[in-house]
Amino acid sequence: MATGPGMTTVVPDSGIFDLPRNATPVKKTWQELRTAVKETRRMQTSLANKVPLEFTFRTILTENGPVERLYFLGVYGSGRENTLLYTDISLDNSVGSDSQLQWQPMLESFQATPHLGLFSKEEQLLRERKRMGAFGITSYDIDLQSGRFVFPACSSLFTCTDSSLANQPVFPDEIGSQCNGIRMDAKLCPGNNNIMAFVNNNDLWITNIETGDETRLTYQHKGDGASLSEDPKSAGVASYIVQEEFDRYTGYWWQPSAKTDQDGSQTLRMLYEEVDESDVEILHITSPSGADKDVDEYRYPRAGTANAECTLKLLEITIEADGKFGAVVDKCLPEPLSNLFDWSPEYTVRCDWTPCGKYVWAQLLSRNQQQIALVLIPLACFVPLDADLTSRNDTSTDRQIQVIYEEESDVWINVHDHLYFFPQTIESEISFIWSSEKTGYRHLYYVTASLQPCNNGFQDPAMETYDKQSSTLKSRILKCQALTSGSSAVCCKEIWVDETRQLVYYVGLHDTPLEEHLYVVSYINPSEPVRLTESGYSHTVEMSLDCNVFVSVFSSISCPPSAKVYKVSHTGSEITSQIVGTLLEPAAVYNQYQPPEIFQYKSDSSGCTMYGLLYKPHQIEQGKKYPTVVFVYGGPQVQLVTNSYKGIKLLRLHTLASLGYVVMVLDGRGSYNRGLEFEARIKHCMGTVEIEDQVEGLQWIASNTDCIDLSRVAIHGWSYGGYLSLMGLAQRPDVFKVSIAGAPVTSWNIYDTGYTERYMDTPRNNVQGYKEGSVLHYVRSFPNE
Structure with a gap:
């Protein structure tokens, strides 16, 4: 394939599955399009289910000495849903080798997903806020000392214990309860792993897993059929805005240790958040199914309106020597x-x-x-x-x-x-x-x-x-x-600290804004950070608590995800990483899968370096121009253009290319991981410069590839991308002839406080910005065709 300046061509490997192949865009029947979409979805599921996630390291003692055990979630064998798995890593004997690490099931086979995939309303809302698409076991809590697990499954809670002397797999025990409804956000108490807390009906409860005793800790929520307007309080549950816009999904925290008295009783402490939504507006939304009731009620804080009031409180819980629950004291701050x-x-x-x-x-x-x-x-x-x-x-x-x-x-x-x-x-x-x-x-x-x-x-x-x-x-x-500096970012993700060697490990973008890598730097005598992961890929990393071993799930634009485990080695002042085993080999890419090309150029209008992806029609003909789809997100907190595999989340763009379309993706001003100035260009004026950057990128690509028909360009995206798809058609109908807008924001006046006010201030303080940033302001500009 021909490439222009600043573009990179990658040659895909061959695989075993076929996608539709068309040299030219031919009008398809609805059935042909439906078949192509179903095949894309099947491949997305197949690829996504193979990738392990939610890693935890734990050192266990065996007959042959200490072994590093790595727990994770993944699909085992011919299963279809995530389950709890593990693999053992002998660091002394396998350093430098690239042996295959065997996936071992921790649990006997059982269905973890509710029957027919029907989740409670609370579960479904949480899945939506976490953008969770996987089924089966999707989270777990573990006490590292005892090896006890707690996890939600099949709309209930289960527990099991991993002992180095026990035979695996084990069948988990269901944790019984007298509660009505789903139990959410279960956590083991660090000071007593027999005690587990959870949220039920917007209040906090605890249970003794061994004895089955259970007690309610808070009484903020009435329940019992009370209407939303009469029942505004909750305990231990983060408010909607904190979950949706600040990614905090819990509202309570166990104290790390427990006080044990001479008589054998314990005092456990729990910090929790009380949320009062009395002043938050209630919206009445028609239920699409109409099965249970015609109208659903939700509290939703629109921009400029009242948020929930949140208060930190403290519970002191007495556990008697026989394990029974004693007094519970609820404490607060004076104001x-x-x-x-x-x-x-x-x-x-x-x-x-x-x-x-x-x-x-x-x-x-x-x-x-x-x-x-x-x-x-x-x-x-x-x-x-x-x-x-x-x-x-x-x-x-x-x-x-x-x-x-x-x-x-x-x-x-x-x-x-x-x-x-x-x-x-x-x-x-x-x-x-x-x-x-x-x-x-x-x-x-x-x-x-x-x-x-x-x-x-x-x-x-x-x-x-x-x-x-x-x-x-x-x-x-x-x-x-x-500890770090320069014109490249440290990612907002977790950090790991080795106090023995006075080092901090973190994920950053120092080599290129397109690849996330693990770095290490001294926090006593900081110098140039050392990269520990392989260049040419983007890495997602989890480290052990002692910072001696880490697992990386990594991929590139042309290579599907794989996972390997590494040991961190220290020789004098030199720090290196050495592979100790492969957890996941990259899956064979599908036959005819053609990864996009990464391109970059310097913007004439802003002076910024712009990065993008270009999908070309399969079997492209030299000199022929093709209809084009600009796929856009364009908003803050998101980066689409990275050197990571796009054959899962963006596989539909490959499907468009297979049907004879060019697809362009560009991260313009306002997008993430390019520094605060680059992101902040949309401050108080969302929906303005984003379209300028997309048009400039499209014109740059057209002049450097000679395959785009500028008279046939569509713009497509979801969420903020759906918003920009509408704005693009309204603001530049001379460029975009079709808009395919998924879940768009049409007016920022009716979007939530936490997101909208961060970028636009309140409607009262930024009247003009809200007006010019609304799709409704441009309704008369939409083309008539």
Whole structure:
């Protein structure tokens, strides 16, 4: 195939399956198109089901010594749904070898998906928010010390224990319950692996797996058929906005350890979030099926309207020596955390415990998402609900909320998962790893903050001397050392810290914005990061807790996903990775599968380097021009153009190419992983520059490939891409003749607060931006054809 400057051609391997082959676009019957789509879906399912996920490392003792056991989810044998699997890795004997690691089933075969795939309403909504398409076991919790698992299956909860002395596979035991309805978000207690918590009907419960005892912890939700307007509260469940826009899907957190008294009883603690949606608007949506009722009710916070109110609380649960549940004490903070700041935090986007269990921490974000604070909350700040909340004069550090980091941005703050607390060696200081985009690109920082007593904890609002400004907390940073730098980003994903060798491991885009790799850098004497994964691929990584071994699922534009396990080796100051086994060989690509070409060019209008993908018609004829589809997303938080396999999620684009169409994909300004300035070009003006970039990319491709018929161009996308598909047709009917818009946003006034206000501010503050960013504003511009 001919290529223009800045383009890369890849030659696919041959495989065993066929897709439709057409040298020229011929009008197809509906049955022919339906057959092509069904074949594409079949191949997507076949490829996706082969890729393992949800990895956990655990060291176990065997007759031959310690072995690293890797648990994961995947489809075993001829099965059709995910199940719990494992493989054993002998690090001493297999370093440097590339032997095949055998998949072993942890469980005896049983159906994990509800009959006919019918999920409860709660399960279905969670699957949608997580963009989850897999069936079977989709998540699990494990106690690494005992090997006990808890996982949801078949609309119930199950448990099993992996003992190095036990024979696998085992048949899991169902955990009985007196609850009505589905039990969600089950977690084992780190301080007592016999105790499991879960959410049922928007309240928290616990059960003793061994004895079967069960008790309800919170009573925020009425249930019993109460209407949505009469039943606005929940406990242990993240609000809709926090789930949908900030990717936090839990609303409770066990303390890492438990206190055991001399009589054998234990005190367990659980941080949880109470959510009150009283002020959130209720929408009435007609049910498409009409089977149960004609109208469904949902609470939905449109841009500019009220969000849910969220409050952090603490439960103290007594477990008697015989395992029975004793007293439960519900505690709260004297006043909401938002009252401590003059900028009124709106969202609690992340929270948990410090590893020592001495503090609770929370990341608080302003409504306009331009200010964030990391706060540390001593346990003594939580008091029983019936206590006198205004008699707080103690200013010692164990009763003072501390702000240990805060940041402002004139663009917006992208929430991340980079937070690692080090053990306290000085009582008045705390150190942690954090990341920030304050330089324009996300980088890691080693931060030390002071915990000295201050007169800024909770003050009594009833006192005449109360002054909100004086009670505003301020961080006291002693050190903030950059560990990475430059014009390339650290990804927002998990980090791993090796305290023994004083190293931090992370996923970044230092080599190219198209490939994610695992890097390592010293957090004491930072220098140039070391890449540990193979170039030419994009990697998804999970490491062991001791940072000695990791698994990578990787692929390229022409190579389907494969998975390998590596050991991290240290020779003097040199750090390398060595393969210890292959977990998944790349699947044979389908016969006639032609991967897209990656292209890049420098934009004349913006001066930015643009990256794109080009699918050419199969059996393309030199000099012949073909109808073209511009496939677009174009919005923030998403990157379509990467050096990773597109034969799963974007296989339909290959189908279009097989039917005789050119398909172009371009990540324009506003898309992800190119730095904050590149992403922020759409601030307050969504639906403007995105189309300019798509048109410029289309014209560049047309002038460099000579295969595009510019008189026959369609634009297609989903979600934000559906929105831009409509905007493209309305704004540039001279370029786009057809729009295929999937699930588009047509007016930002009716989209949710967390997403819309991050980029557009509120409708009141940005009237013109909302008007010009609405598809409805351009209705008269749509072509008549």
